[in-house]
Amino acid sequence: MAKQKSFKYTGPTPPRNLINGIEQIESKMQDGDYESAGEILHELEAKYRENPFLLKIAYIYYSDMQNYYALEPVCRSLYAMDKRDPDIALATATAYMMNNRIGIARKIFVDFLRRCPDHEDSPHIRQTVEKVESDLRKEADPNITDAQLFDELILLHDEIRYALDHHLHHQGRRLAEQLLTKYPAFTPAINNLAQIYYMEGNISKAIQICEQAIATSPENIHALANYARMLFIAGRETEITEITGRLKKSETPAADKWTKIAETLGFIGDDDGLLDLYSRVKEEKQLSDEYISPFFYHLVAVAYANRGDEKEAKALWNKALQLDPDFEFALENLEDIKLPNHERNGAWAYTTQYWFPALGQEIGIALGSSGKHAEKSVKNFINNHSEIIHLAPTLYQRGDPSTRQFLIGITGITENKELLAATKEFALGQQGSDKLRLEAAQMLSRNKSLPNGSVRMWIEEEWRELLMLGFEINGEPRINMPKAAMDIYFQSHEALKNEDSAKAQQILEDGIKTYPNSPSLLNNLAASYQMQGNLDKAEKILDEIAVRFPDYLFGIVAKARVEIKNKNYGGAQELISRAMQRDSFHFSEFEFLCAAQIDLLLLEGHADSAEQWLGLWEKMLPDSPAVKEYKEKVTLNIPASWSKSLISKPKKSKR
Numbered sequence: 001m002a003k004q005k006s007f008k009y010t011g012p013t014p015p016r017n018l019i020n021g022i023e024q025i026e027s028k029m030q031d032g033d034y035e036s037a038g039e040i041l042h043e044l045e046a047k048y049r050e051n052p053f054l055l056k057i058a059y060i061y062y063s064d065m066q067n068y069y070a071l072e073p074v075c076r077s078l079y080a081m082d083k084r085d086p087d088i089a090l091a092t093a094t095a096y097m098m099n100n101r102i103g104i105a106r107k108i109f110v111d112f113l114r115r116c117p118d119h120e121d122s123p124h125i126r127q128t129v130e131k132v133e134s135d136l137r138k139e140a141d142p143n144i145t146d147a148q149l150f151d152e153l154i155l156l157h158d159e160i161r162y163a164l165d166h167h168l169h170h171q172g173r174r175l176a177e178q179l180l181t182k183y184p185a186f187t188p189a190i191n192n193l194a195q196i197y198y199m200e201g202n203i204s205k206a207i208q209i210c211e212q213a214i215a216t217s218p219e220n221i222h223a224l225a226n227y228a229r230m231l232f233i234a235g236r237e238t239e240i241t242e243i244t245g246r247l248k249k250s251e252t253p254a255a256d257k258w259t260k261i262a263e264t265l266g267f268i269g270d271d272d273g274l275l276d277l278y279s280r281v282k283e284e285k286q287l288s289d290e291y292i293s294p295f296f297y298h299l300v301a302v303a304y305a306n307r308g309d310e311k312e313a314k315a316l317w318n319k320a321l322q323l324d325p326d327f328e329f330a331l332e333n334l335e336d337i338k339l340p341n342h343e344r345n346g347a348w349a350y351t352t353q354y355w356f357p358a359l360g361q362e363i364g365i366a367l368g369s370s371g372k373h374a375e376k377s378v379k380n381f382i383n384n385h386s387e388i389i390h391l392a393p394t395l396y397q398r399g400d401p402s403t404r405q406f407l408i409g410i411t412g413i414t415e416n417k418e419l420l421a422a423t424k425e426f427a428l429g430q431q432g433s434d435k436l437r438l439e440a441a442q443m444l445s446r447n448k449s450l451p452n453g454s455v456r457m458w459i460e461e462e463w464r465e466l467l468m469l470g471f472e473i474n475g476e477p478r479i480n481m482p483k484a485a486m487d488i489y490f491q492s493h494e495a496l497k498n499e500d501s502a503k504a505q506q507i508l509e510d511g512i513k514t515y516p517n518s519p520s521l522l523n524n525l526a527a528s529y530q531m532q533g534n535l536d537k538a539e540k541i542l543d544e545i546a547v548r549f550p551d552y553l554f555g556i557v558a559k560a561r562v563e564i565k566n567k568n569y570g571g572a573q574e575l576i577s578r579a580m581q582r583d584s585f586h587f588s589e590f591e592f593l594c595a596a597q598i599d600l601l602l603l604e605g606h607a608d609s610a611e612q613w614l615g616l617w618e619k620m621l622p623d624s625p626a627v628k629e630y631k632e633k634v635t636l637n638i639p640a641s642w643s644k645s646l647i648s649k650p651k652k653s654k655r
Contacts (some may be wrong), residue, residue: 068098103154188216201358221254225264266299266349274303294320294327348400393424426615430458445470452580485515501531519549599639
């Protein structure tokens with residue numbers, strides 16, 4: 001555990017629950033359970049973030065975890081409370097140094113030396129200040145001759161970067177505008193201002209500021225990189241080639257130069273450019289910790305993975321972990337690559353937050369809504385961020401699991417035409433895990449963007465025909481006819497079940513004289529002729545039903561049965577597929593449809609698909625006697641005879 005600073009405080013006694021929480025954190029840390037300690041700390045920070053007692057334990061915790069990013073605002077708050085405490089001053093300056101904010105760190109060190117010239121650490125601090133000032137002079141803009149102005153600009157620039165890194169966008173924008181009022185040509189501040197607008201989701205303003213930066217400094221690495229990313233987000237792809245070409249060739253020095261270039265190439269999906277950049281860095285012998293970040297290795301690893309070189313990709317992700325053992329991009333991609341191929345997402349460079357930093361809270365609120373409010377919220381969100389629509393194919397192609405999940409979610413709610421098309425391409429393609437593509441396909445089926453029935457999908461590394469059925473099955477009565485006609489229908493149905501087709505024919509012919517516009521009576525009459533071998537009459541009636549009652553499901557499926565008998569399997573499938581395209585089915589309609597589809601699949605030699613349909617039928621109607629009958633047929637690969645296949649079997653509805 002890190003040495004605890006003896007920070008001193010005056011003020012009111014903290015609340016009892018805060019004291020208890022701090023004691024729990026200390027106990028967990030003593031036991032080495034930093035994960036639990038962190039969970040308790042984060043809960044307390046949500047309520048007591050600026051409490052000095054909590055800040056003290058937070059300082060100890062983040063120091064032990066070497067989390068310098070989280071340590072920085074803790075020290076900043078402590079220093080604001082007591083600038084005269086030498087321990088707080090040194091801790092704060094060190095935190096700024098660890099986050100490369102040497103301008104702010106230098107100011108705190110200089111103030112410390114003025115107040116504590118004889119402190120035991122003063123000799124070391126003086127050396128640090130000399131080194132910092134030397135480094136700053138090397139980076140100084142030769143056009144800025146006023147030393148006092150330069151110091152002020154460096155200090156303001158560090159404050160802007162702090163605000164940007166800690167998502168204090170309003171504060172950062174105000175500071176950037178303040179700096180640029182003093183010195184309009186200070187390109188780093190212009191770049192930061194562009195980043196702030198990007199983080200806020202104002203892409204058009206970000207592009208405008210990028211253009212200002214490039215006008216000021218045409219070959220500035222950060223300006224070119226930011227501009228290329230903004231153009232990509234805005235869909236202005238024709239302009240990107242020229243900008244990225246200049247970026248790749250630029251010899252201008254820059255902080256994190258190689259990572260910044262790699263970040264841009266990874267963003268626009270230029271894998272070849274990334275591999276060329278990696279070769280260039282190796283040739284220039286700059287492949288060292290001084291020049292290369294874990295993120296650089298990660299981005300190049302993704303490019304290798306996309307090229308199918310998993311061995312090199314894994315080696316580079318492991319190099320990234322040598323620099324930062326907790327680097328999540330490398331850890332998560334390495335876990336993904338261990339999975340069986342059909343469970344993998346595939347290598348990804350960025351998460352949703354990198355693509356759309358302004359999304360966070362806004363989309364959380366939208367997706368957290370329900371019903372019509374959810375639809376309205378998400379549609380408003382899409383209207384405010386239209387770039388998501390044209391980027392959707394790219395995000396499906398190169399996104400991480402959460403990005404793809406996010407797209408499926410908003411597509412299902414908005415039913416946007418372009419998003420549906422991108423989601424369909426993803427669902428029916430080969431990228432991403434089987435699980436996510438199936439989820440996308442199921443959503444599309446519910447939204448009627450995929451037809452009900454068999455869909456060809458890439459599952460477990462082979463093309464398979466899967467059932468996608470976006471309808472419900474219920475007992476709502478479908479036959480709309482007078483009671484007397486209903487009685488005729490059920491009398492004929494009973495006769496047909498008992499194979500007394502002549503009796504059924506007589507009942508139906510008499511009944512149709514009174515009720516000539518009943519497709520159900522006509523369909524059963526066709527069945528009676530069929531059972532007696534009078535196939536021409538049966539087919540003639542079915543043709544009449546198709547013309548007069550084109551949406552009558554039993555008629556459509558019965559006609560498909562005729563096509564099956566005539567060995568016109570393609571025509572039969574077309575009719576069955578047409579019958580599937582509805583939102584709901586009565587139990588009897590669903591059974592009639594399943595039976596026809598299974599018989600056709602067995603005749604075509606597709607036993608696996610027939611088993612899928614049988615499984616669905618059994619799942620929906622487990623107590624159906626017909627399921628048991630068809631289990632035997634599927635097992636023996638025997639389709640039903642045509643002589644009984646036209647009999648519709650609706651259940652009598654309760655009156």
